[in-house]
Amino acid sequence: MSAFDDLLAANRTYAEEFGDGGFDGVAHAGVAIVTCMDSRIEPLGMLGLGLGDAKIFRNPGGRVTPQAMEALVLGVHLLNVKRILVVPHTRCAVASQSEAELRAKLAESAGQDASWLHLHVIEDQVRALGEDVAKVRSHPFIPDDVEVGGFIYDVDTGLLNQKI
Numbered sequence: 001m002s003a004f005d006d007l008l009a010a011n012r013t014y015a016e017e018f019g020d021g022g023f024d025g026v027a028h029a030g031v032a033i034v035t036c037m038d039s040r041i042e043p044l045g046m047l048g049l050g051l052g053d054a055k056i057f058r059n060p061g062g063r064v065t066p067q068a069m070e071a072l073v074l075g076v077h078l079l080n081v082k083r084i085l086v087v088p089h090t091r092c093a094v095a096s097q098s099e100a101e102l103r104a105k106l107a108e109s110a111g112q113d114a115s116w117l118h119l120h121v122i123e124d125q126v127r128a129l130g131e132d133v134a135k136v137r138s139h140p141f142i143p144d145d146v147e148v149g150g151f152i153y154d155v156d157t158g159l160l161n162q163k164i
């Protein structure tokens with residue numbers, strides 16, 4: 001018995017119907033998405049895309065971290081990415097409370113001091129999005145003909161609102 005039994009059973013069913021073996025790993029729709037880890041976001045579904053269409057990088061807040069930038073550079077040069085969407089969202093946990101508040105919750109959950117944890121909270125979501133989009137656009141390995149947009153995804157309506 002494993003804590004993963006239900007998921008592995010579901011996977012066997014999935015594999016029985018799986019018909020995409022041998023598929024390549026390029027982004028067929030030429031899209032890369034940087035978005036939050038939030039479980040309310042379906043990055044492919046919200047854009048009308050499917051398996052094989054896009055490169056997706058997720059982290060708390062949907063920030064363009066050094067690792068996200070690495071993914072975008074690889075995507076653009078090696079994996080057919082032509083358009084990049086940076087997509088934070090409404091009611092995001094790391095954009096709606098302070099680092100101190102988040103630390104307090106973690107300390108309570110873990111029953112130990114969390115003061116040493118560095119949490120990347122976002123004070124002004126639109127400003128942070130602007131900085132992230134600028135970071136991508138100005139990167140020397142992101143050519144000018146790659147389109148980069150900044151959007152806020154509304155988890156209550158399913159709509160993307162372009163900000164930049």
Ligand SMILES: [Zn+2]
Binds near residue numbers: 094
């Ligand atoms: Zn979030």
